[in-house]
Amino acid sequence: MSMSILLPTNLQQCPSPSFSPSTPLLSPSPSTAFSFVGTSRRCLRLVTCCVSSVQSSVANGSALAAVIVERDQIRLGLPSKGRMAADSVDLLKDCQLFVKQVNPRQYVAQIPQLPNTEVWFQRPKDIVRKLLSGDLDLGIVGLDTVCEYGQENEDLIIVHEALNFGDCHLSIAIPNYGIFENINSLKELADMPQWSEERPLRVATGFTYLGPKFMEENGIKHVTFSTADGALEAAPAMGIADAILDLVSSGTTLKENNLKEIEGGVVLESQAALVASRRALTDRKGALKTVHEILERLEAHLKADGQFTVVANMRGNNAQEVAERVLSQPSLSGLQGPTISPVYCTQNGKVSIDYYAIVICVPKKALYESVKQLRAVGGSGVLVSPLTYIFDEDTPRWGQLLRNLNL
Numbered sequence: 001m002s003m004s005i006l007l008p009t010n011l012q013q014c015p016s017p018s019f020s021p022s023t024p025l026l027s028p029s030p031s032t033a034f035s036f037v038g039t040s041r042r043c044l045r046l047v048t049c050c051v052s053s054v055q056s057s058v059a060n061g062s063a064l065a066a067v068i069v070e071r072d073q074i075r076l077g078l079p080s081k082g083r084m085a086a087d088s089v090d091l092l093k094d095c096q097l098f099v100k101q102v103n104p105r106q107y108v109a110q111i112p113q114l115p116n117t118e119v120w121f122q123r124p125k126d127i128v129r130k131l132l133s134g135d136l137d138l139g140i141v142g143l144d145t146v147c148e149y150g151q152e153n154e155d156l157i158i159v160h161e162a163l164n165f166g167d168c169h170l171s172i173a174i175p176n177y178g179i180f181e182n183i184n185s186l187k188e189l190a191d192m193p194q195w196s197e198e199r200p201l202r203v204a205t206g207f208t209y210l211g212p213k214f215m216e217e218n219g220i221k222h223v224t225f226s227t228a229d230g231a232l233e234a235a236p237a238m239g240i241a242d243a244i245l246d247l248v249s250s251g252t253t254l255k256e257n258n259l260k261e262i263e264g265g266v267v268l269e270s271q272a273a274l275v276a277s278r279r280a281l282t283d284r285k286g287a288l289k290t291v292h293e294i295l296e297r298l299e300a301h302l303k304a305d306g307q308f309t310v311v312a313n314m315r316g317n318n319a320q321e322v323a324e325r326v327l328s329q330p331s332l333s334g335l336q337g338p339t340i341s342p343v344y345c346t347q348n349g350k351v352s353i354d355y356y357a358i359v360i361c362v363p364k365k366a367l368y369e370s371v372k373q374l375r376a377v378g379g380s381g382v383l384v385s386p387l388t389y390i391f392d393e394d395t396p397r398w399g400q401l402l403r404n405l406n407l
């Protein structure tokens, strides 16, 4: 006879793994999807997965209305620990917003560049809860946390949905052995003869709002959920669950626990987002101005982050002719077109123009292709340097935010 002993997976935190039957959460009611500012594919995917609502217990807008309490400071919530914490502060630093935290156990900090704003370090789920309760005005958290704890509350506005860190997806995974060996899609999983009212598919998840909602939207009826705080991947092998619904990034944890993802089993794509309380933006003095400044800095940095500046010299008779050669190549048009300037040289005491310097921005991914194209049209001495900021005339997300707020 063998005996199993449960050990904490994180000895520093020492949470003892516990599985408990989930409270039934399914009580569908129609509601408006989140207000998403932005048009990326991820964002659209989130909207489609949030089309119908499940009545929430704690964080739903009807249950908890944000109260605008009089205070001088705008409050920005940042993750206090975990994998999002350092990246959030680093992103702000890259935008020249320096979070001054005296010591890591102090939960309030200042950003000298935004004197009317204070930072509060909170656990990601509490950032969402506090945005809803009116205790925070802005926050940086993963979209998964926003969807799970925000539960489609209309007071939450995603100001920037792609901060370029914390990438992961929320996905269903099943064992790659036993009765699941040949099951590779959500449909095949749902159609397995094993599941019935008496013996439903048992799913372990920390996402007790999004999980039931996703199953319901996909017409999967015989399913129950249990919840745990971590190390969910152990649940199938322990016989506690048939499947899990958890966040995946590298996929290593699934692989190491003999689990696999299935077609149609992705509930949402997630990365870090800037979220705001609608009421704070409309009612709190200075909040909109602050969000505008943060958004401008973020957009300028994130746009530049994906690009290089490329400078090259090109022989030519005049700027027009050089421009025509450069623009004949598909990857050399830059943001608005190439900047072309004459290079002045002296020959026998005479100033002449034999070369033109061209300056373009090139997506990092297309760098080598662009260098090849430059060479093909006579470019030489190609210099490549990182770009720090691209401030456009206007940030598209700002316009969308204003429309969303009916301003």
Ligand SMILES: Nc1ncnc2c1ncn2[C@@H]1O[C@H](COP(=O)(O)OP(=O)(O)OP(=O)(O)O)[C@@H](O)[C@H]1O
Pocket (backbone or CB within 6 Å): 081, 082, 083, 084, 123, 124, 125, 141, 142, 143, 144, 145, 166, 167, 168, 247, 248, 249, 250, 270, 271, 272
């Ligand atoms: N592989 C991943 N697993 C989990 N979260 C990830 C992963 N990659 C990115 N993330 C992002 O990080 C967030 C989780 O961070 P973290 O694990 O530090 O906090 P938490 O799980 O909410 O807190 P705690 O573990 O203390 O309950 C997720 O909500 C998600 O947005």
Ligand SMILES: O=P(O)(O)OC[C@H]1O[C@H](OP(=O)(O)OP(=O)(O)O)[C@H](O)[C@@H]1O
Pocket (backbone or CB within 6 Å): 009, 010, 229, 230, 231, 232, 233, 246, 247, 248, 249, 250, 251, 252, 253, 254
């Ligand atoms: O696809 P991967 O890169 O392997 O990442 C996925 C794992 O990371 C997270 O766990 P975390 O590290 O937060 O530990 P936890 O289980 O204690 O939450 C998540 O819950 C998965 O278990």
Ligand SMILES: [Mg+2]
Pocket (backbone or CB within 6 Å): 230
């Ligand atoms: Mg975790």
